[in-house]
Amino acid sequence: MGGSPHSALLRVAxxxxxxxxVGTELAPGRxxxxxxxxIDAFLALTGDRxxxxxxxxxxAGELAGGRTIVPGQLLLALIPGLLQEIYLVTEACQAYAxxxxxxxxxxxxxxxxxxxxSARLDKVSERQSFIQVDASCRLELMSRQPVLTMQxxxxxxxxx
Numbered sequence: 001m002g003g004s005p006h007s008a009l010l011r012v013a014x015x016x017x018x019x020x021x022v023g024t025e026l027a028p029g030r031x032x033x034x035x036x037x038x039i040d041a042f043l044a045l046t047g048d049r050x051x052x053x054x055x056x057x058x059x060a061g062e063l064a065g066g067r068t069i070v071p072g073q074l075l076l077a078l079i080p081g082l083l084q085e086i087y088l089v090t091e092a093c094q095a096y097a098x099x100x101x102x103x104x105x106x107x108x109x110x111x112x113x114x115x116x117x118s119a120r121l122d123k124v125s126e127r128q129s130f131i132q133v134d135a136s137c138r139l140e141l142m143s144r145q146p147v148l149t150m151q152x153x154x155x156x157x158x159x160x
Contacts, residue, residue, distance in 0.1 A: 015156035
């Protein structure tokens, strides 16, 4: 995936330090795009052969904009890496995505369209053996039009 470098990463040692940033719109990630070759590789892995994603010839004649559409599941698969461009817990021994909520696909994304992830930390909850971080995530086009919105919950295991 192409794009330009990103420099405003929020870096913390422990997930509990993210509590200081609850309610804050974090600096967005870098601008990216997906190629048709990447879409084809994803489709080969998932077995999805819906023509709107893979048939460039048919898309040219039948789809608005004349290009294929990036699969929504591919966009969801990109979120963990994109989120790590926004904030990073450097000393987490283990981290897991535990929930994706209110996932909404708002606008089609085509190969070559530039997009980036922005996020707001909504809640940081500390439990006995883990810290849960809830974030609102938004994939957006350069026009700021949302492609995908969702709430994501990640759990960072603690040693105690």
